[in-house]
Amino acid sequence: MIYAYAxxxxxxxxxxxxxxxxxxxxxDRKHIFCDHKSGKDFERTNYLRLIKKxxxxxxxVIKSIDRLGRNYQMIIDxxxxxxxxxxxxxxxxxxxxxDTRATPGLxxxxxxxxxxxxxxxxxxxxxxENIRARQAEGIAAAKKKGVRFGRxxxxxxxxxxxxxxxxxQKKINLAQALQDSHMTVGNFYYHLHKLHDSKxxx
Numbered sequence: 001m002i003y004a005y006a007x008x009x010x011x012x013x014x015x016x017x018x019x020x021x022x023x024x025x026x027x028d029r030k031h032i033f034c035d036h037k038s039g040k041d042f043e044r045t046n047y048l049r050l051i052k053k054x055x056x057x058x059x060x061v062i063k064s065i066d067r068l069g070r071n072y073q074m075i076i077d078x079x080x081x082x083x084x085x086x087x088x089x090x091x092x093x094x095x096x097x098x099d100t101r102a103t104p105g106l107x108x109x110x111x112x113x114x115x116x117x118x119x120x121x122x123x124x125x126x127x128x129e130n131i132r133a134r135q136a137e138g139i140a141a142a143k144k145k146g147v148r149f150g151r152x153x154x155x156x157x158x159x160x161x162x163x164x165x166x167x168x169q170k171k172i173n174l175a176q177a178l179q180d181s182h183m184t185v186g187n188f189y190y191h192l193h194k195l196h197d198s199k200x201x202x
Contacts, residue, residue, distance in 0.1 A: 007044070
């Protein structure tokens with residue numbers, strides 16, 4: 001049996017290109033499973049339905065490797081589960097080398113695909129490390145120039161500080177403090193504790 005899987009991250013994204021690719025292979029529409037969900041993990045309703053249906057000898061077709069997921073280590077683990085535990089095959093249309101079916105005249109497809117997938121994983125991890133290094137260099141350079149990161153510290157007005165002092169000294173009640181500070185109960189107590197903590201750290 002031939003199955004196909006399509007995925008987009010958001011509801012407003014289009015699955016049309018993936019469906020067109022599957023239609024060109026005459027894959028039955030009822031055998032195409034799709035999700036509108038992030039590829040951060042495999043907890044996707046229709047993907048899980050598909051995996052339950054996959055059996056030894058079946059073929060799973062996907063348009064590109066990132067439709068399966070976005071984390072290469074997770075993809076490798078899932079790839080291994082499908083090909084080595086379930087004993088189904090996988091074909092990635094955008095990368096012909098990622099085809100686990102045995103091809104006449106060539107080495108076993110699973111062997112080639114496993115090597116290619118490992119290389120892709122290495123390249124992706126390398127790129128992530130490079131991005132993190134560039135970000136760290138950029139942050140360090142910005143800090144040298146005096147750029148400050150994180151949330152700016154709230155500057156309290158003299159009026160608010162007086163309201164807090166009056167409330168602590170029981171000169172005014174909570175209702176009056178909220179009225180004077182134009183805050184909700186939660187917001188007022190948050191800043192009350194923040195002021196208290198900042199005084200302890202001085």
